[in-house]
Amino acid sequence: MGYRPALSMRWVFVLVVATATACGGLLRAGPTIPPLISARYLSVHLVMGDTADAQEKARLPALRDSLAGALPAAWATATQGRGQLFLRNEGDIDVELAGTNGTSALTQHTRGGKVTSRTITVHTIDGNRRLTIPDLMSTTLHELGHIWCCYGAGTSGGHWSDPQPTGFSLVGLMYPTIRCQASAGSEPVCPNVFSDRELTELRLGSP
Template identity: 35%
Template sequence: MRLRTALLLVMGVVLAACGSNATAARTASPTATPATTVAQPTAIPLSISESTYGRLVARTAPGAGCTVEVHVGAPKFGDVPPATLDRTADASGTLTVTYPAPALPKQTARYVVACGTGRADADFPIAGYPIAPQHFTARIRVAAVNEQIDGVTARPDPSLVAARDRDVDTLARTLAAEWATATRGLSTVELVSSAPADIVITVVTARTNSYLSRWSADGSMAIFLFPADDGATLSADNFVAVALHELGHIWCCFGPDASPDGHWAQAIADPLLQGVDRFGLMNHPVSCIVFAVGVESCPNRFSERDLRSMGFTQIPAPPRNACIDSKNALVAQLTTLKGQLASAKAALDATDASLTAMSQQIKALEAQYPNGMPPDVYTTYTALIDRYNATVATERAQVASYNALLDQSNGVVDQVNRLLC
């Protein structure tokens, strides 16, 4: 400790001596230069005036470049909004940022905004599910054949690739229009090619029933479609109908009228729907029809009950269906033809009865007079034969007319059988 103290004392002497020398030679030293002052950056003003999910408005310096971070809790299934957004304030210093806002679980999320040296943050609420049915976005994702997908246990089937690609092409071209028609114009679905979307439809190259999966912990959902079920490969049209059904499960079916698997417990016909569509889309099993031409058709129209489960209260009548209109017109023709055939058949039966009666009379006269008839009886006999032959001619005309009506009726029946409704 003493040595260290001594050293400190010596250092003190040395320092004092250096200071003394500097003072003695002061007139010979160069002119001292003032220390350089570093300019401090000017803070950019920044304040957030509006923060809602999908939209942020802030005030900052005109033309300032800004970065907006969107901090949300990710769901089990589905997309999230973009994590960062780079934008520039306008000439007035207003920064307006909008972005796709997919449905997310209910939560409080946060914006963090940086404009130069300016920093600000703000919380905003996310209302959560369900997805708003009036308009929503969907994204079709085609999984690789051997891709491992969370929630899918079906074994991949490479032989279904061609059917899968055909189905995806049809779905991408027709889903928006089919959905609008199925919902009577109450709802629209917008297909987006990239994330984010409100619902992701994943098409898997495997053989099983399609389904919507709902994660109970956060309510998030995903749809998994398959080009074939356990029975057979689906047609492209039925694949689209299955997609409509699974999209319907976003909202349907819950409550006392629903079964545990999310369908209606009892099928109830909608009086405004006809044909294969008359029970709507949300029953299980879905009632499909195999038509005479060998084509299977499944429902692709929601019933009024289905639409009410989506939250709609003002339900318009369904749009006219050209196929149903054609079928109704043909069925009306069949009804008329059926009446005409019945009348023709009654006339034939009456003619046949008359011929039978005349034939019996003729045979009775022949039996009564085996060796010749008296002149007056013979006159009656020949007149009876003439009447019989004339009636036979009448019957032949009636048969021809009846067969023509029958051919016409069978032709209409064939047209009805060819309609896929």
């Protein structure tokens, strides 16, 4: 009898996260040229949506505060110490924590082939699950990653197109789905570090 991993004690769920959505047809009132965004020094404006149901409305302020408090250190960890993140009222990018059910996504508004603004919407409900901070943090890192990642060979729709390793790993944030691991009664553990090839896409390939 060989060793059998205690899979029955654990369960793995899959959180489906949207591909980056490019809204090429959306024109804005006036052209705004964003600064070149650097993963080394990224500023984020984190806001709450205002269309949540009563239960999410009650959760949102604490979720926002937790995310805001943890995001700078989480970005440093995710970028293997190569990037810094700051919360600002005028950030490089708006992240809206929406207390609604939906598929989280980065939306890019373009004009004349140039990106004029970017917004990330992070939904706090996925189907009938109300997401926890580890889910939301991993989703936020993934969507921020879409600012730079992933294009070109070996990618599809902003994600890696090669098969995702079946085992759970903390490393690797840009597959089409974010797989978290959870044990009953405790918060899930979710990927939180960009892989080396993702760091290269983020232009953080060297320290």
